[in-house]
Amino acid sequence: MSTLRILREFAVVRWLRPLRSRRSVDRRQRRLLRRHVRFLRRRSPHFRDLLADATFERLPVMDKRIMMTEFDRMNTVGVRRDEALELAIANERSREFDADLGENSVGLSSGTSGHRGLFVVSPAERDAWVGAVLARTLPRGDLLGHRIALFLRADNTLYESVRSRAVSFRYFDVYADMAENLARLRAYRPTILVAPPSVLRVIAKAAAAGRFDVVPKKVYAVAEVLELADADLIGRALRQPVLHQLYQCTEGFLAHTCERGVIHLNEDTVLFEREMLDAERFVPIVTDLRRRAQPIVRYRLGDVLRARTEPCACGSALAAIDRIEGREGDTLLFRRPSGGEVPVFADVMARALLFAEGFDEYRVVQTAASRLEIALDVLDDRSRRSVAEEVARLADRVGCERPEVVFVPYEHERSAKLRRVVRDWGSATP
Numbered sequence: 170m171s172t173l174r175i176l177r178e179f180a181v182v183r184w185l186r187p188l189r190s191r192r193s194v195d196r197r198q199r200r201l202l203r204r205h206v207r208f209l210r211r212r213s214p215h216f217r218d219l220l221a222d223a224t225f226e227r228l229p230v231m232d233k234r235i236m237m238t239e240f241d242r243m244n245t246v247g248v249r250r251d252e253a254l255e256l257a258i259a260n261e262r263s264r265e266f267d268a269d270l271g272e273n274s275v276g277l278s279s280g281t282s283g284h285r286g287l288f289v290v291s292p293a294e295r296d297a298w299v300g301a302v303l304a305r306t307l308p309r310g311d312l313l314g315h316r317i318a319l320f321l322r323a324d325n326t327l328y329e330s331v332r333s334r335a336v337s338f339r340y341f342d343v344y345a346d347m348a349e350n351l352a353r354l355r356a357y358r359p360t361i362l363v364a365p366p367s368v369l370r371v372i373a374k375a376a377a378a379g380r381f382d383v384v385p386k387k388v389y390a391v392a393e394v395l396e397l398a399d400a401d402l403i404g405r406a407l408r409q410p411v412l413h414q415l416y417q418c419t420e421g422f423l424a425h426t427c428e429r430g431v432i433h434l435n436e437d438t439v440l441f442e443r444e445m446l447d448a449e450r451f452v453p454i455v456t457d458l459r460r461r462a463q464p465i466v467r468y469r470l471g472d473v474l475r476a477r478t479e480p481c482a483c484g485s486a487l488a489a490i491d492r493i494e495g496r497e498g499d500t501l502l503f504r505r506p507s508g509g510e511v512p513v514f515a516d517v518m519a520r521a522l523l524f525a526e527g528f529d530e531y532r533v534v535q536t537a538a539s540r541l542e543i544a545l546d547v548l549d550d551r552s553r554r555s556v557a558e559e560v561a562r563l564a565d566r567v568g569c570e571r572p573e574v575v576f577v578p579y580e581h582e583r584s585a586k587l588r589r590v591v592r593d594w595g596s597a598t599p
């Protein structure tokens with residue numbers, strides 16, 4: 170790790186690259202893209218072949234499957250997939266993440282799409298990442314002496330690399346006993362708290378019950394979809410006027426919230442193409458303009474993002490996003506009486522259930538063409554009736570058959586990312 174590299178990236182992202190106009194964002198992206206394409210031609214056999222026949226705009230869209238099959242010819246640091254996979258799995262098993270391949274870090278991404286992904290980052294990329302994340306997260310005019318609490322899954326070894334005197338980090342394992350985690354968290358008194366919404370909910374409930382009295386300066390929701398109801402609960406209980414988010418995955422550091430809590434895409438380093446699903450929703454196809462060890466080029470993420478129609482008052486020229494809604498594969502498909510299917514986005518279902526009453530935790534799984542399995546933590550006549558009504562109302566609104574609803578008890582599961590709305594039927598894309 171090089172502190173100097175981290176500081177340089179921090180300063181550049183925070184102070185030296187204001188990108189106040191759309192033109193300056195576009196100009197920067199074009200310049201980085203030209204340089205990146207030249208690099209790929211030189212150093213990545215996979216992209217050299219593709220770029221012999223096509224310009225960047227015509228490169229095939231990449232996904233995790235292609236990334237894995239072409240791994241050896243795609244990466245530019247000579248890492249072999251099988252070797253890296255073996256090491257990454259050993260790291261994961263031992264839950265110690267300090268074993269590296271050469272000077273590069275390797276890791277696994279479980280993701281939610283079912284395939285296993287493998288990622289490689291060079292030391293320079295890791296430092297740039299740390300610098301960028303800190304630049305985007307440390308509060309204004311208040312840089313030193315922060316205590317940052319990170320609740321992590323094994324997904325991300327990147328955070329592990331940060332040690333510094335200016336800020337202190339403490340890691341909390343989301344698999345560990347939550348009562349113990351809370352006790353450690355109370356003792357640590359974080360100024361910045363970073364955790365998935367499902368963990369933040371537990372902390373918020375403890376706060377609401379008077380069992381957690383720390384008020385962090387900033388709270389970040391990461392790694393899972395932040396539902397509106399959860400955002401509200403967490404914000405109130407932890408006394409946060411703005412609940413922040415980081416959109417970060419193994420494919421890159423993709424978006425951050427500004428001081429107003431609006432999500433902005435990190436277009437200073439990542440190029441976003443938009444595959445539109447309707448007037449506002451889109452699936453991002455990302456190109457990381459600086460990541461070289463394992464190039465991320467026209468990579469289709471499979472998340473559904475909703476664009477913000479009005480510009481953000483913070484003045485940033487980086488595109489603003491209203492919501493990160495969830496996995497595209499979790500878009501439910503309702504059936505039209507006349508045949509055919511209507512996509513019901515996970516976020517639309519979650520919003521419909523905002524109006525239902527009598528329960529706290531829920532999960533919706535589409536298990537067949539016109540059947541939903543709905544798990545509720547409180548299963549009684551009132552909650553069943555209320556949920557069934559809202560599902561029926563939603564079906565009516567989109568002009569579809571009312572799906573059959575099967576109620577089951579809610580089971581807490583901490584082994585995977587929490588997804589409240591899941592489609593476990595049909596093809597991966599709607």
Ligand SMILES: [Zn+2]
Nearest residue numbers: 427431481483
């Ligand atoms: Zn903003």
